[in-house]
Amino acid sequence: MSRLAFPRAGAWGLMALAAACMSAPALAAALEPRFDHRDQQGLLAELGVARDSVVVGGLTNASYRPSLRVAWGFDLSGEGDELQLGGTVRLGSWSDPRKVKRLYGIDAMYRAYFGSEELKTFVEIGVWANLASRLAAGGLAGIGLAYDPSRAWGFYAAARFGGGYGEARITSVEVVSGLQLRW
DSSP states (O other), X not given: OHHHHHHHHHHHHHHHHHHHHHHHHHHHHTTOOOOSOTTOEEEEEEEEEEEEEEEETTEEEEEEEEEEEEEEEEESSSXXXXXXXXXEEEOOOSSOTTTXXXXXXXXXXXXXXXXXXXXXXXXXXXXXXXXXXXXXXXXXXEEEEEEEEXXXXXXXXXXXXXXXXXXXXXXXXXXXXXXXXXX
16 A cells, blocks of 8 residues: 555656646746836936027027936825926026026926836926926926836936916926935
8 A cells, every 4th residue: 555655646746846847837927127216216317408599578488408406206196106306496597697697496207117127218297386487387288208127216218398477488408317316
């Protein structure tokens, strides 16, 4: 009887070992790295170049504006998209600074990402306010591309369009590139 019991126990052991080996690759495939921003927050810093057009009293003035934007972003919904609260300061002027004076402003943007890989696209929608020289506020929209080598940091580039009303009518087209640190 012991001879008959041993082959049965050995066969069951081999079948259990084979089942464990076949399930191991399936478990490893489920652990692919994610590069999304779920449950993270962090600091963004970006450099941009904008073309601002300001209409005051029927006269239109335009200039190019290099700027620095610093913002705080956090995952609002748990899905990896983020709400950003930030501020922008003008770095100088490439044209006559007396024409258009967008010196500094504040903004709030919602950025929705598409994809969880290293390279992903995004869209932005938000509001901004110019706080110097000519008070104005309005909406903005943008599209961009982000590259995240890890979940802790990444680069991005975007193009934005904004328009605002107040003491002046301001329209702005901007191209930016930035760095984002997350934890």
